[in-house]
Amino acid sequence: MKHYLELVSFSAKRRRQSRMTKICIVLSVFLVSTIFGMADMQIKNERNQSIQMDGAWHAVFRNMTDETAEMIAARPEVVKSGRYEAINYTVDQGYTIGGRETVICGMDESMLDLYPSLEIIEGEFPKEKDQAVITRNAQEQMGIKVGDTLTMETQEGPLSFSVSGISGDTSSLISLDVYGLFLDIDTYREHFKDNTLSKDAELYVKFTKFCDIQETINDICSRLNIDPSSVGQNTRLLALMLQSDDPYMIQLYTAAGVLAVLVMVAGILMISSSLNSNVAQRIRFFGMLRCLGSTRRQVVKFVRREALLWCRTAIPLGVAGSILIVWLLCALLRWMTPTFFYGMPALGISVPGILAGAVLGLVTVLLAVRAPAKKASRVSPLTAVSGNSEALPAVRRAAHTRFFPVEGALGFHHAAGSKKNFFLMSGSFAFSMILFLAFSTVVDFMHHALIPLRPYTPDVSVVSADNTCSIAPSLLEEVKELPEVKLAFGRSFAYDLPVTINGKEAEVNLISYEENQFGWAEEMLAEGNISEAEEGKGVLLETGEGKTFAPGDKITMDTPRGTREVTVTGTLSYTPFSRTDGVETVICSEELFRELTGEEGYTILDVQLTKAASDEDVDKIREMAGEDISFSDQRLKNSEARGTYYSFAVFVYGFLAVIALISVFNIINSIAMSVSARMHQYGAMRAIGMSGRQLVRMVAFEAGAYVGWGMVFGCGAGLPLNWLLYRSLVTSRFGSPWQIPTGALLIICSVLFFSVILAVYAPAKRIRQMSIVDTINEQ
Template structure:
């Protein structure tokens, strides 16, 4: 050995078992940071994939450009790709028809298909020749289109033209939902058929190179050609995901991850500082001997820091690997759940920002945590080597109260609350995790409303009355329900513009009938009242709309067609849009027939089993006949599920991280507290206290900290939860705030489970050690 620092390696070998908890602290801190940034990066990647699929891979669009001006824009160095695009009749209001069915029409360059993956070619080719078009895939069923076959397009003025199908596009959720087909022309034919000027409403879309300023490039193009603000459009979600937009929603993801990672760093520093302080306290004699051999305080501080950095050699890579593995698992879940959206996510991708943040914060955590113990070790005098300096026990100012608890339990509680400052710090650190968990749990409720999710009542396929009348026979629902691929079929009847009265004031009402399934789903969104009266035909439900113009409340009586009926409850969500001042009331099917005399359905919804095929859906269409409109929402539902799963994984991932921080902090704190009192426990065993009593003493101390943390965390966390819930959910959707019992029970269960786990290790250690070993120093 040529240098005193070589003792670091010897110390690691001798104290390998004692250092295991400290290494685990570093592993967990690095794991948490890596997982947080990795999940944020994963969320951004998944949202980017979803944005490109839904809105296209372009950044800006310009109207009123000539072809010469567009060529100048495309030649700019920051423009990576560009294409013309135009569309008419996307709302299906104009009479552009094929065989009597209205169609949506668009025109574009071939490069536009690369910008819009949802419109990718699945058969044939781009319509480069005059008089050719591509059709959406559902045109095969709706229009009888065939590759290379003719289609006759009729214009609103009555003129017609015959086109040849050059290929088919992938189906889009919008076309399937509207049960309509779309045609895609090349740019030249689009200008010929749908405009007389050089630029008949076509937009010039551009995608910029990755590292330029998108906003500045857009402003420069606008100024160069004197374009009005309304002639310039952007893809806001894609810009936000690229960090090039002022929209705050997606950019908050990394900032939220940064805040949480800072909290993780603080927790890691506190845990590391406590662990190192405990290690230094147990090795006072060793550092005193170093001083006796001539080591200066500076050298002792360097020794402690070198020892701490030595732990990083294995702990930091282990934490990085664990955090990356979690991100890989989450990405694989997204790939498997919605391959159409997230199939492009890398299977074993690495997040540079997650790895760099994890490694950097791991090393900084160790260096910061080592500062205080290093100074403490450097202050050990050579004389401490002779005595061992075991005097870490503070004088007791008050004896333990044994009037309520047995002696071992009273001593455990006394150890916890004997020092008010230490108790508040320990309980406060536990409470901080509980407050964070409760505050962040409001995002789960917000996600349920704000993120487009597939609700249990969402249909996969709908049969609609063309005139929005009660024309669909109830027997059709029974027939469709017997089809093997159908999970359930349920209908609704509508009556619009009914005139009612409440307390002498006239009100305008839309009346909707529900059956058993729909009443069951409505119960999940109940705001107040008793739904049983509405289900049995003796009352009405009011759908919350945020509009107080109608003034209806639960308990009011509404007079409708000569019947006085009570508003027996209020539901917080309904899938229907209303005009301002209009009330939507829900009743049973029997009451609807009694009030209106109608027995048919306006809408018949169908939910399929997982094994449904396009042929099965075609069979449902044939069974219903040609007198109704249809809406296929299967693709729309798959897209919604993909976006919801991505957000849900992100939200619940953070909640899991917070719970993990709380659990490990409790385990680590109890372990350190026990380590600091080992000599006291040895003395207690020497005077006759059994290992079972010592175990109960440790459990009482840990439980005191945990209960104090739960009380403080709940007292501060519940009001914060109410404030956030009121602003994020109640104001927009009307849901009343309630005490978050589920979140409280979850975090309380995590805390108590951590206390039990924290007790097992020290208790086993005390049982295995002899009295002499327990009393002696390291």
């Protein structure tokens, strides 16, 4: 040995202590790398989904002339741009193909890149005059092929176009049950320029990702005298690029930054606690180094070198573990729900995740080792002879045994013996709780921002063309008999009925429910009960802010059978129907609706399909409904909603699961290290008559003290942080007041409690199996 630092390699052979410290470093790096890695993968998935659903454009400039559009497109920050104009997007202007309302769009070919959902699946974009691309639903329902000629009825007379291509469907067109016709911008202007509003002449722009998009948009507006209010932005995509200046998006960025800092602080506390315990149990070793002539500076250097030696293996292991977990989770998500996670990389490498974990691990170790290194350098040479006596706190009074047995009192005494160690241990456990409570606010945000499909959401709807009760009940029975139909139900509507509510004149929309819909209304019930309304003995009335309706109110209305008074048996806080101001929503049973209105038919039939249902099955329902109805296919729209919600849900709950697992491993490893540091004392206690069972209880009480105070600190800091993040994420946007997160508290407290039980198991087994002599000599 030519240099004292070569002792590091011999010191590293103390496998138990080194292994525990390495495990702690690995867990910290794994935690940070996994969370940042999955966040990166999810952002990529969300970005791909956003591009597919909303487009790859960043900004849209409305009411643009061609000259202005050319100047914008010529800017170096602009990667791609495309002109877009449209007519009949309100589907009420009489532009029809085969009797079906048609939305007409004129655009540059570059719009196909800016809107991937407009992908041409057959044929090509129009190259010649009077060529057009038609949507797939028109091809399927009319049997149109590429090369065919179609005729469009317009206000000025029929127009003929040659079909050059077939494009994919969009959720908005499908849900409205209309066709889409896409033309070259020049052909569009030749036929429809005079009927197109100036605000509908738009320029979609995609900027380079290296520029400040908000600053560029402002510069364009100022140089070209463009009204900023006429500029729209792809908010979701820009938010994922961290390029949005929306105040709410900035709040989201701030919240994400706070959560990232919390993750890093949790890792720092875990590593600091581990290194502090490791040095504490080797005081005698550092005293021997001082006996051999090492200076304090050399001891500090020795401890730092040893910590870096652990990093050499621990950091790569933590990073490698996180990469494998990210791969596994991504593959699992793509396999389970490929429709929702098609944009997630299968074997993606998250550079931000790897860098975050590696840098955090290295920097944390270097920072965390400073205090233990100074502590080791202050060890006197006398300690090499006297053992660990100097590491023990001075005993000023006996352990308090009035409320606890002696082993319990000693356990609490050991926990509180070193204030610094107690703070680090309790702090690392507290931060697990703080992290969980902080991330739980993201769950609340998800439930508000991304509303999952309601149980009553239909896949297809058959709607009366004139909003009357013109759909025969027999159609509902026929639809129910189809094997592909999971559930079908109807509603009858009577609009703007004059009534008197508690002596005051008003208007109501009367709507009928059947048993399924009454069941779903239970969660919307504010006061009263549902059952009486379901039995036809009363009605339900939607209430809201500024309204004083209550069960027992009387509604009087004129019916075909004379004046009729009904009782309000319940009030609803919400109904899924739009209405105009001053018109109330009243729900009743089908039987009561027929008595009050004399109508036997339905206004709308909602149909939920099985997973095996195909386009042919939907076409069959369309044929059964006939021509004089409006048909709405919402399957694609529902699929997009499910995809957004489930992808975010898996992302959020995955984070919470990782935090919970890391909390378990951290507690188990920390308690094991604490026990290892006191094995010499446990041997002495065994020698004077303490049983192995008492020692196990003492360890349990010590662990309970750390976790108990960790829960107290965690609640003390976690609840205010939960409130602050909730206000930032939810209350400021959706208005919902904060409530104590009872569910999250119960979950994380249960995790910490069961972690203590698991943490005591391994040390207990070791204490029972080791002889007294071996325990005393354990160092």
